[in-house]
Amino acid sequence: MIQRIQTVYLFFVMLISGILPFWVNLWSDADGTAIFAKNDILVSGAFYLSAFLALIAIVIYKKRKNQFVLNRLNLILNLFLLGFFVYRSLNLSGETTVSEKGIGMLIPIISIVLLVLANRAIKKDEDLVKSVDRLR
Structure with missing residues (x-):
């Protein structure tokens, strides 16, 4: 069903990944441009791919196993994005002039936490359905 808690988590991932990086700066260059x-x-x-994967995961709510796998793919994508930001921030710190890391670098971390919570809720639903099937 669409009114489950993992849908709320995935909706927040979709909003955070699709809208927030374009409003919040990721980092600032040495000359101060955001x-x-x-x-x-x-x-x-x-x-955009992360937001799209979250949207697809919301739409395929009847196929919990596929939703779980899609969330894991989204989780891997966000880990790669986080790794890129860490690499980028390490390169920024070696400059001769001072440059700033922006708050936008934390967006993949927030998405990862929400995706883990969504996967935990999907797993809980899947276990509940399996336990009901055992009683029949």
Whole structure:
């Protein structure tokens, strides 16, 4: 059903990954220009893909196993995105002039936490359905 708690988690992942990176800066260059997700095509593509995977996971609520697998793929995508941000932040710190890390670098962490919570709820539903099937 669409009114389950994992749908709420996935909806938040969709909103956070689809909208927030384009409003919050990811990092600032040495000369003070803020870099958003729309400035880098690969980063914006990864955020859009994460939001799209969350939307697809919401739509296929009847197939819990496929939803679980899709959330894991989304989780891996967000881990790669987080790894890119960590790599980028380590490169930024070695500059001769001071550059800032933005709050937007935390977006994959929030998405990962919400995806783990959604997968936990999906697993709980799947276990509940299996236990009811045993009673028949």
